[in-house]
Amino acid sequence: MRLSEFIVQHVNRIVDEWEQFAKAIAPDIDLMSRAILRDHAKSILLAASRDMTTAQTASEQAAKAMGEGPEKTPSLDEAAASHGELRHTVGFDLVQMTSEFRHLRACVIRLWVNGLESPDLAYFQDMIRFNEAIDEALAESTAAYAEQVNRSRDIFLAILGHDLRAPLQAVSMSTEMLLRKTKLDADALTYVSLITSGARHMAVMVSDLLAFVRSRLGTSLPIEPAPMDLASAAQAAIDEACAGQPDCTATLNVRGDTQGEWDRGRLDQLLQNLIGNALQHGANKRPVTLSITGGEEQVILTMHNYGEPIPEAAISTIFDPLVRSSSEELGGPSTSLGLGLFIVKEVVIAHQGTIEVSSNEADGTTFTVVLPKRSRPTQSL
Structure with missing residues (x-):
């Protein structure tokens, strides 16, 4: 009997073994009903059986082995993803959940091989196809589980x-x-x-x-644009950053019309992080300069400081979250979470603007932000 047929005919027996294994590793068996323990096992098995009967070329098989094949079994992916989400919800850890798939694979192969009368080349192909299907289900379950972990952490x-x-x-x-x-x-x-x-x-x-x-x-930071003067907000941000720092050397240069419609709270975050970053990484006794140039449709904001340049290899990740410079890592306690420049980028994106950075030893480091004077509001989360 071909493996796909075996799975369909003996699916309830296989799921019974799945249930017993899940019961043995469940974090709190008293809270686990039979339905929870069995979860999406039957759906995963039947979807795997259907996948095995789908024609597959040698090139498609090679691609699938590397995780690059086209999605042929959406029902398998959906059942596996739901399984991963629910296992996270009921308290299984990632090792426990993935061990279910290891047990399922071994169980099916053992039961099927024990019933074979004589080996056949097609049977080995069946085992390959079954392993591919289980690997796909495992990948989907793991991805869904990890997404639930991330969301729980974020909440x-x-x-x-x-x-x-x-x-x-x-x-x-x-x-x-x-x-x-x-x-x-x-x-x-x-x-x-x-x-x-x-x-x-x-x-x-x-x-x-x-x-x-x-x-x-969500997709982006929520903003509520309203008329404001960017130069005024910049001066207030400099004053706040320099409060209690007698050696603060931040200066503001303004040209043109700096009136526009932006979210004042978000722009304050942007300015505070850019100024704070420049003061922290600027060379001692060298001024940091914030320049704002207002045009008809946009304003250009540049934040410049001298000091140790950003390594070229770090430029591509400078706006990533939880990234801190080597000087911060070696310098002991810091008031930075490694989120400042990430927040700056998100504020710029929410206002449909752009941001770039250049850095070298001779010219120093310059962050250049371009903001349109009119921004569309985004829905609050």
């Missing part, structure tokens, strides 16, 4: 970032009230200044974290 980070804003606001307001209502000596003023600065850094990090999570849970 947790979103909740964490949201809930951190309230205590941070309480710290900031309390220090402000101390300064207003209490006469403090020099030492106390220093401590309050440190608390204020630390709270400000933490607020920026929380904002970056929330923006990062939003970008992963």
Whole structure:
């Protein structure tokens, strides 16, 4: 009997063995019903059987072996993906879930071989086709499981970032009230200044974290454009970045009309991250310069600093999330999550703009942002 026929005729027996194995490795068997343990096993097996009876050329077989073949069994992929999602939901870990497929493969081959009377070349081809189908199902299940893990992590980070804003606001307001209502000596003023600065850094990090999570849970950052002056926002961002830093050397150059319609909160994030990045990586006692040139339809914003240039190999990943420079990695504790430039890029994209970076030892590092003066709003998440 060909393997595809064997699977169809004995599918219930095979699924019974799947259930017993799943029961043995389940994280909390008391909460697992029989339906949960059996899950999509029957659908996966029947879809695999149908795939095995589909004609396949030698070139298609070679491509499929490398994961490059065309999708021939959408029902197999759908069942496998659903299985991966549900196994994550009921508490299986990735090793437990993938071991189910290993057991399924061994079970089917063992039961089938034990019933064979004589070997045949076609039977070996059947085993190859069955292994391909199981590998495809395993790949889909693993991808779906990993996606659920990522989404759960992102939701947790979103909740964490949201809930951190309230205590941070309480710290900031309390220090402000101390300064207003209490006469403090020099030492106390220093401590309050440190608390204020630390709270400000933490607020920026929380904002970056929330923006990062939003970008992963949706297609782009939500924006609500409104009339504003970019030059005014830039000066406020410089003032905030330099607060408490007597050696701050950030300057602003403005030319042309800098009025437009942008999301003020998002532009503040962009400016704070660009300025903070320039101050952090700029050479000591060398000025960092923010220049804004307004045109009829767009504004060009450049952030320039001197200092150690960005390695050419790192340029392509400079805007990726959770990427930190080598100097940050070696420099001990940092207020950076490695999200700043990623957030800058996401804000630019949300405003239908562009961003580029150039860096060399002679000319320094320059980030160039081009923003249209009118941006379409995006739906909030």
